[in-house]
Amino acid sequence: MNGLMMNMPLSLTSLLKRTKQNYPEKEIVSYLANNTAYRYKNKDFYKRTLRLMSVLRKLGIKEGDRVATFAWNSFRHYELYFAIPCSGAVLHTLELLVN
Numbered sequence: 001m002n003g004l005m006m007n008m009p010l011s012l013t014s015l016l017k018r019t020k021q022n023y024p025e026k027e028i029v030s031y032l033a034n035n036t037a038y039r040y041k042n043k044d045f046y047k048r049t050l051r052l053m054s055v056l057r058k059l060g061i062k063e064g065d066r067v068a069t070f071a072w073n074s075f076r077h078y079e080l081y082f083a084i085p086c087s088g089a090v091l092h093t094l095e096l097l098v099n
Contacts, residue, residue, distance in 0.1 A: 013086045020046040030075035038075050045079065052083035063088030070094040 008014050019026075024043035031037055040048075061067060067084045069091065071077040084091040 053087045065089045068092040
């Protein structure tokens with residue numbers, strides 16, 4: 001990839017791997033609905049995301065399938081945001097609009 005801006009593919013899979021390799025001890029902080037902080041490290045995020053990818057496969061999600069999420073903005077949704085596309089499926093986030 002000589003001469004290009006990036007020396008790696010700019011994909012969620014490469015970002016997931018890079019985060020684990022370069023920043024395994026960096027902390028992720030997610031605030032839950034009750035306003036408490038959930039803290040864990042990038043290396044744990046990586047492991048949980050791989051486990052979630054495995055669960056998606058066991059549930060029958062295949063490459064190209066569409067998966068919708070309807071979840072609070074938390075560490076769980078962050079893991080889904082990576083696991084679904086890294087599994088080859090298409091992620092659709094749903095949103096509740098309240099008037």
